[in-house]
Amino acid sequence: METSLDPQLAVRKTPLVANGRSLDWVTEKVSTIVEARTPFWWWVAFMITSPVALFGLICIAYQISTGVGVWGENHPVGWAWDITNFVFWIGIGHAGTLISAILFLTRQKWRTSINRASEAMTLFAVVCAGIFPGIHVGRVWMAWFLAPVPWYEGIWPNFRSPLLWDVFAVSTYFTVSVLFWYTGLVPDLATLRDRTTSRVKKFFFTLFALGWRGSNRNWRHYEMAYLILAGISTPLVLSVHSVVSFDFATSVIPGWHTTIFPPYFVAGAIFGGFAMVLTILLPARILYPQLKDLITPQHIDRMCKIILLTGSIVGYAYAMEFFIAWYGGNPYEQWAFLHNRLADPYLIGPALHIAPAPYWWAYWAMITCNVLSPQVFWFKKNRYNLWVVFIIVNFVNMGMWFERFVIIVTSLEQDFLPSMWHLYHPSWVEVGTFVGTFGIFLSLFLLFMRYLPMIAMSEIKIVLPESDPHYVAPGAHGTHGEDAHNPVPH
Amino acid sequence: MSTTTTQQPKVYGMGAEFPSASALYHAAEQIRDAGFKRWDVYTPFPVHGMDKAMGLGKSWLSAVVLVGGVSGLLTAVALESYPSLIEYQTVVHGKPTDWATVPAFVPIFFELTILFSAFACVIALMVMSQLPRWNHPMFNWERFSRVGDNGFFLAIEARDPKFSEEKTRALLESIGGHHVTLIHD
Numbered sequence: 001m002e003t004s005l006d007p008q009l010a011v012r013k014t015p016l017v018a019n020g021r022s023l024d025w026v027t028e029k030v031s032t033i034v035e036a037r038t039p040f041w042w043w044v045a046f047m048i049t050s051p052v053a054l055f056g057l058i059c060i061a062y063q064i065s066t067g068v069g070v071w072g073e074n075h076p077v078g079w080a081w082d083i084t085n086f087v088f089w090i091g092i093g094h095a096g097t098l099i100s101a102i103l104f105l106t107r108q109k110w111r112t113s114i115n116r117a118s119e120a121m122t123l124f125a126v127v128c129a130g131i132f133p134g135i136h137v138g139r140v141w142m143a144w145f146l147a148p149v150p151w152y153e154g155i156w157p158n159f160r161s162p163l164l165w166d167v168f169a170v171s172t173y174f175t176v177s178v179l180f181w182y183t184g185l186v187p188d189l190a191t192l193r194d195r196t197t198s199r200v201k202k203f204f205f206t207l208f209a210l211g212w213r214g215s216n217r218n219w220r221h222y223e224m225a226y227l228i229l230a231g232i233s234t235p236l237v238l239s240v241h242s243v244v245s246f247d248f249a250t251s252v253i254p255g256w257h258t259t260i261f262p263p264y265f266v267a268g269a270i271f272g273g274f275a276m277v278l279t280i281l282l283p284a285r286i287l288y289p290q291l292k293d294l295i296t297p298q299h300i301d302r303m304c305k306i307i308l309l310t311g312s313i314v315g316y317a318y319a320m321e322f323f324i325a326w327y328g329g330n331p332y333e334q335w336a337f338l339h340n341r342l343a344d345p346y347l348i349g350p351a352l353h354i355a356p357a358p359y360w361w362a363y364w365a366m367i368t369c370n371v372l373s374p375q376v377f378w379f380k381k382n383r384y385n386l387w388v389v390f391i392i393v394n395f396v397n398m399g400m401w402f403e404r405f406v407i408i409v410t411s412l413e414q415d416f417l418p419s420m421w422h423l424y425h426p427s428w429v430e431v432g433t434f435v436g437t438f439g440i441f442l443s444l445f446l447l448f449m450r451y452l453p454m455i456a457m458s459e460i461k462i463v464l465p466e467s468d469p470h471y472v473a474p475g476a477h478g479t480h481g482e483d484a485h486n487p488v489p490h
Numbered sequence: 491m492s493t494t495t496t497q498q499p500k501v502y503g504m505g506a507e508f509p510s511a512s513a514l515y516h517a518a519e520q521i522r523d524a525g526f527k528r529w530d531v532y533t534p535f536p537v538h539g540m541d542k543a544m545g546l547g548k549s550w551l552s553a554v555v556l557v558g559g560v561s562g563l564l565t566a567v568a569l570e571s572y573p574s575l576i577e578y579q580t581v582v583h584g585k586p587t588d589w590a591t592v593p594a595f596v597p598i599f600f601e602l603t604i605l606f607s608a609f610a611c612v613i614a615l616m617v618m619s620q621l622p623r624w625n626h627p628m629f630n631w632e633r634f635s636r637v638g639d640n641g642f643f644l645a646i647e648a649r650d651p652k653f654s655e656e657k658t659r660a661l662l663e664s665i666g667g668h669h670v671t672l673i674h675d
Contacts, residue, residue: 022640027638027639148573155578156578156580158580159573159595160591161582164598165601168601169597169601176608179609179612183612187534190637191534191638192638194636194638195639206624210621210622211621211622211624211626213637214533214534214637215531215532216518216532216533216536216537216540217530217544217546218619219533219536219540220546221551221614221615221619222619224549224552225551225611228552232555232559232607232611235604236604239601239604243597243601457534458536462535466510467535467538469512469516469538471510471512472512
């Protein structure tokens with residue numbers, strides 16, 4: 001039952017915190033990010049992101065006040081950028097939960113330096129995601145129809161509809177993520193409370209630290225609570241993108257109606273989410289150089305490996321969709337994949353004597369960004385070159401947006417009646433709303449970096465060697481033998 | 491401070507500081523073996539194995555979460571079944587509305603189970619830890635402000651039957667405690 005590592009059996013690994021930093025060093029370096037004066041670059045960044053966010057809100061206000069007609073959607077393309085953006089953002093959130101929950105259950109200790117920031121990213125991504133289903137129905141003031149209340153003529157929502165499952169899945173996901181994130185924050189807020197000299201900050205930290213004092217009688221329950229939250233978040237995160245995929249998979253649209261969607265969507269979500277984690281942590285690591293000992297090249301290396309794995313799963317799923325379209329013998333599905341996606345004007349289209357698919361470039365952008373570009377991570381040299389990593393993860397960010405665009409728009413634009421065929425073009429309002437969500441996301445993340453500890457101090461301290469109750473300082477030789485062999489006396 | 495003999499502030503207990511997690515771990519074992527009941531250790535992070543060193547068993551917070559999860563599931567069963575099967579069967583796309591459609595309820599069964607479990611978990615954590623609270627006698631000890639940083643503390647409460655100012659002080663010093671201090675309410 002005892003899980004203590006026998007030091008003689010333990011494989012020597014690169015330490016998770018570089019340069020042998022102490023407990024005190026961790027507290028100091030992480031807390032001073034919050035305590036120091038606001039750096040100049042922060043204001044510059046915030047002055048860029050907040051007007052973008054504001055512009056997004058103006059676009060939303062314009063759309064709500066005028067109607068969904070200000071967007072480019074029409075029959076047969078009834079879903080386009082709105083749902084693309086929804087799935088894009090909700091997918092990004094999944095990496096945060098994977099890091100905080102699944103890597104916790106699998107005892108991946110390297111997660112401790114990135115879990116706080118990734119969970120924050122999850123929350124902000126879900127905030128951005130939640131905007132789109134809310135506004136795309138047009139009459140936002142009727143949004144209460146989503147809630148299971150019989151206030152209109154005694155009519156209840158249709159509990160058999162995946163769209164309602166989605167309401168429950170996404171709202172549960174957001175709520176549980178907030179609870180998990182806040183539970184993790186409490187000990188760190190207590191640390192900040194004990195350090196601060198400002199009366200105002202002391203008040204707020206005292207309020208939100210809930211009187212936490214590091215008591216082991218509390219830690220005992222805390223660790224159990226944390227384990228359970230991780231345990232329930234794991235199936236939750238897998239369910240959320242599965243339910244999102246049901247929105248498509250349970251329909252009869254060729255290109256959507258496939259059983260591979262739930263695992264394919266979940267893998268894609270983790271893939272895109274890790275790309276976004278790296279997209280924001282790589283610059284953060286440069287802006288706060290003290291983080292370099294906490295978020296080490298080893299961490300980046302491991303995230304790149306996950307991107308490579310999930311990217312390859314996604315590539316497999318793309319291939320499998322084609323296989324099933326052929327093997328299933330459904331001519332409409334074959335049409336959707338060949339004529340609406342694959343056929344390019346240069347090679348495959350002419351070779352198969354097929355007219356080029358209107359959005360062939362979107363499909364091939366997706367393949368290039370999602371399947372081909374991550375393959376450079378097979379080489380260690382590339383995983384340790386931060387410029388390569390940064391460029392590739394941004395390809396992945398783009399590729400995952402294109403994936404959702406391809407799935408949604410190319411399946412709709414040439415539907416069963418050729419007279420209905422209609423190309424879709426986004427309006428400036430749609431583009432503005434999407435760009436605006438990046439402003440909202442980045443503004444929230446900047447505020448988080450500035451006002452909350454972006455590294456989980458109490459968790460990263462556990463991975464320091466001196467935190468082991470059987471740790472013997474390098475100088476002390478006397479008791480080494482017996483201590484190491486009797487982890488728990490009595 | 492420790493030498494105060496005035497009667498006004500009630501004595502909460504006696505605290506000692508230890509240099510490391512391992513020193514505190516071994517001290518906790520000795521306090522446990524000395525038979526104290528009302529005492530606690532305070533650390534910047536959960537120390538692996540400390541529950542055993544303190545003689546504490548498993549946390550039963552998990553039982554509360556089970557109750558929360560079951561009530562979430564039952565809520566979802568009631569919320570979906572009553573309107574959709576009994577009170578107002580909405581026919582959509584001519585699809586059936588009978589008992590055979592129950593599999594379509596499963597995603598919401600699952601989501602509400604998770605939602606209620608998570609709330610039960612956090613509420614149970616608060617109740618079982620006797621949090622939130624605005625203040626605590628331990629905060630009156632100025633050295634204690636390092637508990638979230640790199641301080642390792644052990645405190646024995648005055649209401650412990652075995653507590654005695656002289657003997658407890660001697661015990662804490664003999665097991666390697668530094669800055670042994672009487673803490674007032």
